[in-house]
Structure formats: C-alpha cells, structure tokens
Amino acid sequence: xxxxxxxxxxxxxxxxxxxxxxxxxxxxxxxxxxxxxxxxxxxxxxxxxxxxxxxxxxxxxxxxxxxxxxxxxxxxxxxxxxxxxxxxxxxxxxxxxxxxxxxxxxxxxxxxxxxxxxxxxxxxxxxxxxxxxxxxxxxxxxxxxxxxxxxxxxxxxxxxxxxxxxxxxxxxxxxxxxxxxxxxxxxxxxxxxxxxxxxxxxxxxxxxxxxxxxxxxxxxxxxxxxxxxxxxxxxxxxxxxxxxxxxxxxxxxxxxxxxxxxxxxxxxxxxxxxxxxxxxxxxxxxxxxxxxxxxxxxxxxxxxxxxxxxxxxxxxxxxxxxxxxxxxxxxxxxxxxxxxxxxxxxxxxxxxxxxxxxxxxxxxxxxxxxxxxxxxxxxxxxxxxxxxxxxxxxxxxxxxxxxxxxxxxxxxx
Ligand SMILES: Nc1ncnc2c1ncn2[C@@H]1O[C@H](COP(=O)(O)OP(=O)(O)OP(=O)(O)O)[C@@H](O)[C@H]1O
Ligand SMILES: [Mg+2]
Numbered sequence: 001x002x003x004x005x006x007x008x009x010x011x012x013x014x015x016x017x018x019x020x021x022x023x024x025x026x027x028x029x030x031x032x033x034x035x036x037x038x039x040x041x042x043x044x045x046x047x048x049x050x051x052x053x054x055x056x057x058x059x060x061x062x063x064x065x066x067x068x069x070x071x072x073x074x075x076x077x078x079x080x081x082x083x084x085x086x087x088x089x090x091x092x093x094x095x096x097x098x099x100x101x102x103x104x105x106x107x108x109x110x111x112x113x114x115x116x117x118x119x120x121x122x123x124x125x126x127x128x129x130x131x132x133x134x135x136x137x138x139x140x141x142x143x144x145x146x147x148x149x150x151x152x153x154x155x156x157x158x159x160x161x162x163x164x165x166x167x168x169x170x171x172x173x174x175x176x177x178x179x180x181x182x183x184x185x186x187x188x189x190x191x192x193x194x195x196x197x198x199x200x201x202x203x204x205x206x207x208x209x210x211x212x213x214x215x216x217x218x219x220x221x222x223x224x225x226x227x228x229x230x231x232x233x234x235x236x237x238x239x240x241x242x243x244x245x246x247x248x249x250x251x252x253x254x255x256x257x258x259x260x261x262x263x264x265x266x267x268x269x270x271x272x273x274x275x276x277x278x279x280x281x282x283x284x285x286x287x288x289x290x291x292x293x294x295x296x297x298x299x300x301x302x303x304x305x306x307x308x309x310x311x312x313x314x315x316x317x318x319x320x321x322x323x324x325x326x327x328x329x330x331x332x333x334x335x336x337x338x339x340x341x342x343x344x345x346x347x348x349x350x351x352x353x354x355x356x357x358x359x360x361x362x363x364x365x366x367x368x369x370x371x372x373x374x375x376x377x378x379x380x381x382x383x384x385x386x387x388x389x390x391x392x393x394x395x396x397x398x399x400x401x402x403x404x405x406x407x408x409x410x411x412x413x
Contacts, residue, residue, distance in 0.1 A: 018043065020099045023057055023108055032162075034073065034178045035060045040108070042096070055096055056112075060105035077105050080177045083154055084109070091143040093165075093175045112173045117161035117219070121226050127241055130248045133223045134274050139172040140164065140216055141271035148209040148267055152182045157207055159215035160197040161222050196228040200258055203232075210260045213270055217255025217263075224248070234258060247278065 016026045019040075027039040036059050041052035060077045064070040081098040084107075088094075097108035117136075121127065140159070147154040156174065163176040179192045191205045199214035201207060221229040224237035224244050235256040238249035251273055257263045264270040355362070 016041075019057060019101055019106060020097065020108075023055065023097070023106075024052065025057055029056065032176065034077070034176075039111070054111040054113075056109050058107045058109070060107075062104060074105060076178055077107070080180065081107055083180045083182065084177045087147070087150070087154070089143055089146045091139060091146075091172050091174060093173050109175075112165045112167050112175065114165050114167040114173070116175075117164045117166065117223060119162075120166065121161065121223065125226075127226045128223045130224060130244060133220055134248070136164075136166070136172055136223070137216060137220055138271055138274050140174075140219070141267045141274065143172065143174055144209075144212050144216065144267035145271070147180075148212070153209065154180055154182055155207055155209060156180050156212050156215075157192070157202065158194060158197075159212055159219055160194050161219055164219065195231045198231075199256075199260070200232055201260060208260070209267075210263050210265065213255050213263050213265075213267065214257075216270065217252050220248075220252050221256070224252070229256065232258065 016024050018024050022043055024041045024043050025038045026041060029037040029039050031037075038057045038059065040055050040057045042055050043052060045051070045053055060073060062070070064073060078098075081095065084092070084095040085098075093112060094110040095107065096110065097106075099106050115123070144156065144159075147156055156177070157179045158176060159174075163174065165173040165175055167173055191203060193202050194215075197215045197218045199207075199211045202211050218229045218235055221227075221235035221237045225240040227240060229235040233256075235252050236249055237252050238244040238246070251270075254273075255263055255270060264273065
C-alpha cells in the first residue's frame, strides 16, 4: 500500500553547524517533549582570542499535525524565553539568546555541566538517602520562593526530576521553563500536566504557587523511592522504601495533599520544615568545644586537688615523724637521768660506809671501776658521754656530764 503523501524526512545537518552567525552546534544532548537540546559553543568570544564558551541550544519541535498545536507550542516557547529572560537566580539556567531561523524557533542558554535528577536515579539504580534529598529540596524551595515572590509571581508548573539538573558543584539548576507562566496571565484552555507530578487543580487549569509545592513533594518521592508517584494520590515514600524516616514521610505527605489548603502554603514554610532538625538528630559540633573545655578544666582541677592533698599528707607525715623522734629522745634522756640518780645514791652509800670504816677525814680514793673492782664495792658503770637533749625547737641542750657527777657529785674536790 502506498500512502497518498510522502512523509518528509527532515534533514539533519552535519555537526558542527552555525546558527544565527554565533552559535556553533556541535552535538545533540537530548530530546525532550517540546524540542531537541544541542550542545553548542559561542563563537563571539573567539574573536576576542578567548576560548569558545559552551552553551546549549534548544530547538522547538516542529512535527505537529495540526497548525493549532504548532501555534500553541510556539506561543509557549516564546513565553518560556520571556519568563526566563526576566529571571536572575543562581539556581535558574541563564538565557543568552533567542531567534528564529528557517522557520524554526531557538533558545540559547548557559550550559549546565551535570545531569538531571531523572537520569541520576536511573543510572545509580537505587534511591538517594534522605539527607541528600533534603539538601536538594531546600535549594529547590529557595528557587521556588524566588519565583513565587517575583514581580509578577511566576509559577513553574513543571517541576519534575527531568527538569532539575544538578551541576558538578552539587548546585540545583532549574531548566525548562516551557510551561512556566506569570501568575496574572489569563488561563488558557491548554492544561499541560505531568502525570504524578501535577496536582489536581492543574488538571482543570487552576494552578497557583502551591501547585509547585505539590510537584516538589512528588519529586522528593521519586528521589527517595526511584518510582514516579501515583497520579492524584498523596505520596508516601516510606510505604515503598522503609528506610525513609517518619519525619520525611510526613513532609512528603503534607506537600502532596490533594487539597491545596492542607499543603505547605509557601516555599518558605516548606523549607523551614525541611531544614528543621529534631533535637536528637542535631549534630553535636557546636557543643564539642564546650565539652572539651569543661573536660580540660575538670581534669586540671582534679590534678590540682590531687597535688594539694598529697602535699598535705606529706606534711602531716613529717610532723608525726618529728613528734615520734622527739618522744623517743625524751624517753632515752629520762632513762639516763634515772641511771645517774641511782649511781649518785650508790656513791653516797659507799662514801658513808667508807667514813664509818675509816673515820671522818681519812684519805678518800676514787673507787675502782670495772671488772677489777674488789670486795662488795658496788659496780659502777663506765661514765657515759653526755647525751644531747633535743628541745622541741630542734636546738640540742647539753646536760651535766655523767663523768662530773660521778667523780665529784657534791663538789667535794
Ligand atoms: N542548559 C542546559 N545544560 C545542560 N543540559 C540541559 C540544559 N537544558 C536542558 N538540558 C538537558 O536536556 C533535557 C531536556 O531539556 P528540557 O527539559 O528543557 O526540554 P523539553 O523538551 O522541555 O523536555 P521535557 O518535555 O521532557 O521536559 C534536560 O532534561 C537536560 O538533561
Ligand atoms: Mg523538560
């Protein structure tokens, strides 16, 4: 069977080719629903002797059967250019140029080195952990807040994993403002939706800023589970991935409520909830300094107290030793004194005996002392050296020597 008409095979020029006398198209990056995205280089800077800067050229698709659809697509495309040109945010891809050539519509924008979130999940074949998802979601909340508070407010309307790129610096970049729309512009009857990511109100063309909140909740669900959320259903990532915490599951559920009033009412409110860390989960980092300082202080105090107590102990031991030494010296001295007294008594006895035998005035000789002594003379011990008496003050006090006492106890000679 032959067709009544021939389908024209569109000729694709060989790479590289130049568009609008400035953009050198070098490769095809990907095909989206609305067009084809090419890798290109800016030739302008080359004339200044600089390197050709990488950029991206988006070509609007042209294969519409109905002229009505073609016009609609062109209108959307021009609106994307208009919206993007009015925006300036580090998380939004920058527009560099827009033109038509050979009846085709082109948009040139900065090149984002990285991948979109859809590709990233497919590549790793597993979901992302929730800390990572929260970090990206916070960045998306920041850019949504920027869009929603812009003058006039812009509703993105197409937040989904393939429209969010993550740059090599881990920075979120929103690409594809194809259906983004300033809020005031009258609603048309073309209701563009992305299954699973668009909230119910978008199906009947009543999207508002809270529709982007829903789409972010749905995007989080995909990142946490690796699966698209069910259309028009509150998403619960924990039901698919039990590793998702209760807190994050509740956040996603709240964001994807079917009733707009039950969702977070603003990107800021959503962000606050994402950034909030329950007490138990908060890192101890800020407190570590205090803990270390208190630790050092306690150890220092403890060591100081130990040194003080040991000094006290040493001193009390020394004092006790001195008292003991003093006591034993006193005792020794008492014994010596006692002996001396006994010797004096014996000598007086002997002298009396001598006088009674030889009469008063008889010559008196010192009795022999020692083992040679005869008769019943009392044995006298050898005289001892003087014993120093140590006073409590530590100064030795010498008492009378034994010798003097023995030889002339009463000062007779
Ligand atoms: N500025 C850019 N830098 C690098 N890659 C980009 C850039 N813009 C788009 N891309 C890549 O091209 C893909 C398609 O781009 P985009 O979403 O703008 O086109 P689309 O036709 O609207 O696609 P879809 O309808 O599937 O969302 C993106 O998912 C992204 O991977
Ligand atoms: Mg897209």
